[in-house]
Amino acid sequence: MGTAPGPSPTRSGGKRCQWSVWAVPVVALLLQLCAAFNLDTQERVVFTGPRGSYFGYSVEFFTNSSSISILIGAPKANTSQPDITEGGAVYLCPWSQANCSIINFDKQGDRYFYINDVNTQVEFKSHQWFGATVRSHGNSILACAPRYYWRTEHDTPFSDVTGTCYLSVDSLKTFVEFAPCRTGELTVMTDGKVVLGGPGSFYWQGELTGMWNGGDFYLPIDFSFNRMGSYFGYAVAATDINNDGLDDLVVGAPMFMRRGSNGRLEELGKVYVYLQRGPLLLEPSRSHLLGQQAFGRFGTSLAPLGDLNQDGFNDMAIGCPYGGDDQHGLVLIYNGHDGGLMDTPTQTLSGQWASSSFPDSFGFALRGNKDLDQNGYPDLIVGAFGADKAVVYRARPIVSASASLTVQPTMFNQEEKTCELFTGNETIAVSCISFCLLANGKHLPSHLGKVQLDSVKQNQKESIRRTLFLDSQQPSLLKTLSLANGQRSCHDAKIYLRAEEEFRDKLSPIYISLNFSLDPHASVDQHGLRPVLNYQTEQRIEQKAQIQLDCGEDNICVPDLKLAVYGDRTEVYLGDENSLSLTFNARNEGEGGAYEAELYVVLPPEADYSGIARNVSLTQLTCSYEAENQTRYLVCDLGNPMKSATSLWAGLRFTVPRLKYTYKTVEFELQIRSKNANNSESEVVLYELQVAAMADVILQGVSLPDKVIFPPPNWSVSQSLREEQDIGPELQQVYELVNNGPSVVSQSTLEVRCPLRAYGHPLLYPVEVLTEGPLSCSSKHTFNALKLKVRTHTHTHTHTHTHTHSLVHRIQRRELYRDLLADQGNLTCSAVECWQLQCNVGLLERGASVILSVRSRVWAETFIERAYKQYVMECSVQYRVNRMPYSIPPKLKPSGSKKVPSSEIVFFLVSYKCNELVNFSVFTCECQ
Ligand SMILES: *[C@@H]1O[C@H](CO)[C@@H](O)[C@H](O)[C@H]1NC(C)=O
Ligand SMILES: *[C@@H]1O[C@H](CO)[C@@H](O)[C@H](O)[C@H]1NC(C)=O
Ligand SMILES: *[C@@H]1O[C@H](CO)[C@@H](O)[C@H](O)[C@H]1NC(C)=O
Ligand SMILES: *[C@@H]1O[C@H](CO)[C@@H](O)[C@H](O)[C@H]1NC(C)=O
Ligand SMILES: *[C@@H]1O[C@H](CO)[C@@H](O)[C@H](O)[C@H]1NC(C)=O
Ligand SMILES: *[C@@H]1O[C@H](CO)[C@@H](O)[C@H](O)[C@H]1NC(C)=O
Numbered sequence: 001m002g003t004a005p006g007p008s009p010t011r012s013g014g015k016r017c018q019w020s021v022w023a024v025p026v027v028a029l030l031l032q033l034c035a036a037f038n039l040d041t042q043e044r045v046v047f048t049g050p051r052g053s054y055f056g057y058s059v060e061f062f063t064n065s066s067s068i069s070i071l072i073g074a075p076k077a078n079t080s081q082p083d084i085t086e087g088g089a090v091y092l093c094p095w096s097q098a099n100c101s102i103i104n105f106d107k108q109g110d111r112y113f114y115i116n117d118v119n120t121q122v123e124f125k126s127h128q129w130f131g132a133t134v135r136s137h138g139n140s141i142l143a144c145a146p147r148y149y150w151r152t153e154h155d156t157p158f159s160d161v162t163g164t165c166y167l168s169v170d171s172l173k174t175f176v177e178f179a180p181c182r183t184g185e186l187t188v189m190t191d192g193k194v195v196l197g198g199p200g201s202f203y204w205q206g207e208l209t210g211m212w213n214g215g216d217f218y219l220p221i222d223f224s225f226n227r228m229g230s231y232f233g234y235a236v237a238a239t240d241i242n243n244d245g246l247d248d249l250v251v252g253a254p255m256f257m258r259r260g261s262n263g264r265l266e267e268l269g270k271v272y273v274y275l276q277r278g279p280l281l282l283e284p285s286r287s288h289l290l291g292q293q294a295f296g297r298f299g300t301s302l303a304p305l306g307d308l309n310q311d312g313f314n315d316m317a318i319g320c321p322y323g324g325d326d327q328h329g330l331v332l333i334y335n336g337h338d339g340g341l342m343d344t345p346t347q348t349l350s351g352q353w354a355s356s357s358f359p360d361s362f363g364f365a366l367r368g369n370k371d372l373d374q375n376g377y378p379d380l381i382v383g384a385f386g387a388d389k390a391v392v393y394r395a396r397p398i399v400s401a402s403a404s405l406t407v408q409p410t411m412f413n414q415e416e417k418t419c420e421l422f423t424g425n426e427t428i429a430v431s432c433i434s435f436c437l438l439a440n441g442k443h444l445p446s447h448l449g450k451v452q453l454d455s456v457k458q459n460q461k462e463s464i465r466r467t468l469f470l471d472s473q474q475p476s477l478l479k480t481l482s483l484a485n486g487q488r489s490c491h492d493a494k495i496y497l498r499a500e501e502e503f504r505d506k507l508s509p510i511y512i513s514l515n516f517s518l519d520p521h522a523s524v525d526q527h528g529l530r531p532v533l534n535y536q537t538e539q540r541i542e543q544k545a546q547i548q549l550d551c552g553e554d555n556i557c558v559p560d561l562k563l564a565v566y567g568d569r570t571e572v573y574l575g576d577e578n579s580l581s582l583t584f585n586a587r588n589e590g591e592g593g594a595y596e597a598e599l600y601v602v603l604p605p606e607a608d609y610s611g612i613a614r615n616v617s618l619t620q621l622t623c624s625y626e627a628e629n630q631t632r633y634l635v636c637d638l639g640n641p642m643k644s645a646t647s648l649w650a651g652l653r654f655t656v657p658r659l660k661y662t663y664k665t666v667e668f669e670l671q672i673r674s675k676n677a678n679n680s681e682s683e684v685v686l687y688e689l690q691v692a693a694m695a696d697v698i699l700q701g702v703s704l705p706d707k708v709i710f711p712p713p714n715w716s717v718s719q720s721l722r723e724e725q726d727i728g729p730e731l732q733q734v735y736e737l738v739n740n741g742p743s744v745v746s747q748s749t750l751e752v753r754c755p756l757r758a759y760g761h762p763l764l765y766p767v768e769v770l771t772e773g774p775l776s777c778s779s780k781h782t783f784n785a786l787k788l789k790v791r792t793h794t795h796t797h798t799h800t801h802t803h804t805h806s807l808v809h810r811i812q813r814r815e816l817y818r819d820l821l822a823d824q825g826n827l828t829c830s831a832v833e834c835w836q837l838q839c840n841v842g843l844l845e846r847g848a849s850v851i852l853s854v855r856s857r858v859w860a861e862t863f864i865e866r867a868y869k870q871y872v873m874e875c876s877v878q879y880r881v882n883r884m885p886y887s888i889p890p891k892l893k894p895s896g897s898k899k900v901p902s903s904e905i906v907f908f909l910v911s912y913k914c915n916e917l918v919n920f921s922v923f924t925c926e927c928q
Contacts, residue, residue: 110123319364401537693743
């Protein structure tokens with residue numbers, strides 16, 4: 001391959017050398033090319049040399065017609081040469097066997113000449129660094145020892161390091177020493193060819209890389225400026241990166257410094273790319289590559305790789321021997337394109353040895369663009385002299401594959417059943433669809449593909465796959481295809497849409513996707529490698545299908561949803577269950593159906609759902625009650641679709657039991673929602689209820705007995721009043737104050753007034769007050785003022801003591817008003833003197849009550865004197881609710897009064913008529 005070694009070099013003044021060209025010809029590269037992501041790191045082969053020998057300082061391929069090997073320089077290796085320490089060696093490592101042997105370029109020790117009869121050492125091969133560079137071309141190998149020196153008469157050791165090289169041109173059969181020369185930068189060949197090299201680069205790196213045919217050489221770089229300090233040109237490579245047929249130039253500057261954001265200089269290293277636009281006309285590429293890690297020495301080595309990814313552009317490996325974790329070293333693979341090299345690497349190789357005190361220098365030497373295993377893809381050798389290792393990375397074959405997926409028809413029509421599916425003893429009609437998988441490409445593997453349907457739904461929880469494969473009735477199909485290279489394979493399958501009842505979502509597209517990949521379990525190829533799919537391959541293809549909707553040509557439904565809500569109350573009461581019915585009217589006034597239309601009701605925290613309202617005029621809905629986070633809501637199905645021009649009435653029942661005193665309103669939020677893409681929701685309707693305190697307080701009163709008949713039976717006038725019954729017949733008024741709710745009453749008053757005397761005549765003798773419940777009473781009048789013996793009673797009622805007030809004057813003054821009383825028939829407090837009782841009523845829950853009873857004696861003496869006259873004696877009672885225990889003020893504080901005919905004092909029976917009063921259910925009895 002390429003040109004034969006040029007003529008022997010001759011010294012050409014100063015420190016310049018002429019060298020034959022060992023350049024890689026830029027002619028079309030063999031076979032298919034490869035991709036940079038495909039260097040196989042699993043199957044890499046590691047060669048290890050003697051410890052400390054710097055094995056891997058240089059690396060090279062060596063091919064002849066029958067075999068291919070690797071050459072590895074170890075410039076500090078000990079050899080069998082007599083009396084020479086660490087002279088350096090080049091190892092030959094046959095690819096097929098992972099063992100290496102030293103190539104005997106030179107078996108001799110140092111030469112001695114007799115100078116002035118003194119046997120003088122004129123050659124110094126110890127520490128000469130033989131193998132620091134090694135290059136091969138065809139069956140020729142050139143290896144050099146840059147620190148070799150030849151002593152002249154006046155020389156002192158190492159004062160004139162000339163270096164030397166050895167050459168074998170016939171497959172390692174004969175070896176010749178090749179005259180040394182000094183370091184050079186640019187070597188002009190006698191045949192007009194130019195060899196470009198960096199300062200000292202041949203000896204140190206052996207980069208001898210470009211060949212330029214004829215003409216003047218123009219490089220748009222000023223070598224004099226400070227790039228020299230960045231070791232610009234430390235590595236140089238020439239290869240056609242932009243595929244224009246002209247070699248381009250890549251130059252490493254591993255110690256390039258950049259001023260970082262903090263103003264400090266960072267040594268990152270840089271690789272410059274110059275595109276050859278015309279013969280020897282170099283133009284800087286748009287972007288140069290900058291190292292990412294300080295002191296990583298990015299650009300120390302460069303290796304053209306050939307076109308790795310089959311894109312027509314050659315690729316490049318760039319060494320960064322002190323980069324990576326623990327400075328183990330990295331090799332970065334960059335792809336070429338028509339503007340130069342890509343900005344980011346497609347693959348990164350790293351040294352993987354246990355850390356040692358000495359850096360591995362992985363990537364210090366690189367060599368690529370040669371197919372070691374003859375699998376058609378060029379391979380890469382990476383040297384790591386710090387670890388005395390060299391690693392061979394072989395390229396995996398690349399599969400370029402493409403697939404296509406066709407869904408036909410893309411519209412499922414639920415009405416149009418073209419296929420039938422037999423399930424058990426029943427045949428149901430289904431919709432049908434077919435799809436086709438196409439695949440082609442170079443180097444297709446034997447296995448390909450997995451086809452998956454309705455893939456989007458698959459990732460949504462709780463959703464059902466709407467389409468199934470007809471054959472398997474499964475939502476996905478896994479198929480392994482065997483394809484020969486270049487073969488195109490097409491497959492059909494039928495899928496069907498499930499029955500309408502089995503899913504709700506008719507709107508969203510059904511995605512049908514095809515994923516394919518190389519079979520990970522496929523066996524390795526004949527070279528022990530697994531193919532890799534081109535990293536740019538689209539491995540997933542997706543098509544979508546729609547379900548035919550009743551929405552005209554474009555299959556787009558635009559509903560217009562309207563909601564109106566009516567309730568059977570506007571107020572809710574504290575303390576009450578507050579049952580509530582909401583009736584709503586849902587309409588779709590749009591052109592198209594609303595799919596998955598739902599009434600969405602957000603319940604206020606105070607409310608509970610009790611059920612749907614059942615009424616012949618109302619639609620019976622199906623509702624589900626759900627809670628998410630703190631929100632409880634009701635979702636009622638309104639149809640799928642809720643067709644255009646639908647108007648439905650339905651009702652929902654709730655209770656609102658958990659009213660809080662602090663909120664004045666309770667709000668229900670109602671909305672119709674659908675899954676349509678356009679105009680999918682109605683306005684939100686708020687139904688608001690006012691929170692109110694309200695108590696229905698009832699006062700009831702009764703007089704026992706309701707008639708006192710004179711003369712009282714078994715009663716006789718006593719001469720002295722000792723016991724209460726000596727006064728006259730007993731009369732008891734019982735009052736009950738009931739809170740019928742719903743709200744709580746915390747404080748109220750009750751006031752009772754009853755006739756005491758008229759015109760000096762005592763009418764009633766109040767004996768005692770008995771209470772039940774949270775009630776405390778007081779009066780200005782003294783009860784049982786005569787301290788008569790009180791009849792014992794079984795009740796454990798509280799005895800209200802009232803303060804004393806004398807009633808003793810009644811007898812003296814009685815005669816004076818005798819006639820006046822006789823004229824009176826109605827003994828009411830407006831006409832006669834009454835006693836008063838004031839009572840405070842405490843907290844009354846809903847349904848609670850207090851009972852007050854007042855026991856008196858009718859002054860028999862007063863009435864007996866006026867026989868056959870009928871009196872109606874009337875007590876009046878008043879209540880007033882003063883407080884309710886809420887911050888919301890009650891709408892109304894109940895109050896009321898009642899006149900209770902305490903008794904009718906009759907001398908014969910009369911009939912009664914009772915009237916109920918509406919307010920607060922007070923009723924009074926009127927006597928005729
Ligand atoms: C070479 O041999 C010398 C002397 O035996 C020894 O000191 C040195 O370590 C050896 N070097 C290597 C790289 O083996
Ligand atoms: C390499 O190893 C093989 C067997 O492992 C042996 O036959 C062969 O001679 C060795 N070659 C060298 C150069 O050591
Ligand atoms: C090829 O090189 C190998 C060493 O790698 C050598 O043994 C063999 O003889 C060479 N063959 C030819 C034809 O030069
Ligand atoms: C299958 O046939 C049986 C008996 O003929 C019948 O009772 C049953 O309903 C059928 N099943 C279906 C799904 O139609
Ligand atoms: C529930 O809470 C989560 C996380 O806070 C939120 O993403 C989600 O939208 C909430 N759901 C509702 C119905 O508010
Ligand atoms: C007593 O009151 C009733 C109704 O309140 C009335 O009809 C009647 O005339 C009154 N009688 C007397 C004597 O005032």
